[in-house]
Amino acid sequence: MPTRPRHWIRLALAGASLAACVCADAGLQTPQEYISGFVLYVHWPDDAAITSWQICVGYPATGEDTRYANLVVRDRPFTVRHVGAKDALAGCQVLDLTAADAATATALMQSAQAQRGLLTVGNGKAFCSTGGLICLRMNDPRGGFEINLSGVKNAGFSINAKLLMLARPAGAEGTP
Secondary structure, X not given: OOEOOOHHHHHHHHOHHHHHHHHHHXXXXXXXXXXXXXXXXXXXXXXXXXXXXXXXXEOOOOHHHHHHOOEEEOOEEEEEEEEOOOOOOOOOOEEEOOOOOHHHHHHHXXXXXXXXXXXXXXXXXXXXXXXXXXXXXXXXXXXXEEEOXXXXXXXXXXXXXXXXXXXXXXXXXXXX
């Protein structure tokens, strides 16, 4: 039976006042858990044409990628493709650079910025500063994420208000 990210429903119902601590309290500990939730609340420019969520993961590959195997979000399964610095990104809905080495991430971000409808996810606020769309705070004990709103708009996405309420304001260092 496919696994659905039920923890995101709890997150969405928690409300803005708890946004900073909800992510850690809900048990979201891996980029894969966050990304499966993002897919629930982000709508792609060509959303109706998508039959499966292709997650392109920047090298090096990790064993964590298997967490996508049985996921189904919005009635579509996940597939994973590993990509290197020179690989094409056509067909990818999400580019997961959370585990990629710096050289691979830089090269893939250059390719990704020209592609509409590609949700780029990486680590830390610097990732949003370089054009990334969602920046996880995996090294922060409170967890959480930031959303690059201008980048999201330019890439053609619409994001449900529930997800926006859970995000930390961009650049908020000490935001609880």
